[in-house]
Amino acid sequence: AQRVTQPEKLLSVFKGAPVELKCNYSYSGSPELFWYVQYSRQRLQLLLRHISRESIKGFTADLNKGETSFHLKKPFAQEEDSAMYYCALGGYGGSQGNLIFGKGTKLSVKP
């Protein structure tokens, strides 16, 4: 069955420290993976998608099919990065549209 696991409920780091938010997925086909972010009092918004291999707000994520992982990384955390981060899996089944979300990791960046 398709599944997304984010093992850390809460991740707390100091400003300037590196950040890695873990995401593992279970899917036998070709996955489409996304990171979504929700800042306080704001709506869920797309941060990264693996197909574009881009860097947004200093964050990057590499799809590792061997380890079935899509960890989100940033070399130097900023206080404004504090938010809830969700990893999501798409592209399965007959419909391209469904997303399976992990439970999310709350990132807290301390000054």
Added chain:
Amino acid sequence: ETGVTQSPTHLIKTRGQQVTLRCSSQSGHNTVSWYQQALGQGPQFIFQYYREEENGRGNFPPRFSGLQFPNYSSELNVNALELDDSALYLCASSSTTGMYGYTFGSGTRLTVV
């Protein structure tokens, strides 16, 4: 270009009642998906609509139903409300494939008492 708008923002209903939630998709998007987000959980896929037809459904009972209109807006209907239906309901729109991500609305907070 407008984003995804949902109404109402908050709603309180009594167990056994019926509720309709509404969503206007982002301009240029023809696909709408609905998600339920319980407290402390990630969003869970309810169903998706494309060209006014249901195009995929998650593990939700038939009392959760929906509609999509020619202008791509959508409704989520829930019959015979249960206490466990209390959650944030999110609408997301996308282009046909969804490969470029989804635009989410702010959600409707439903409380069933």
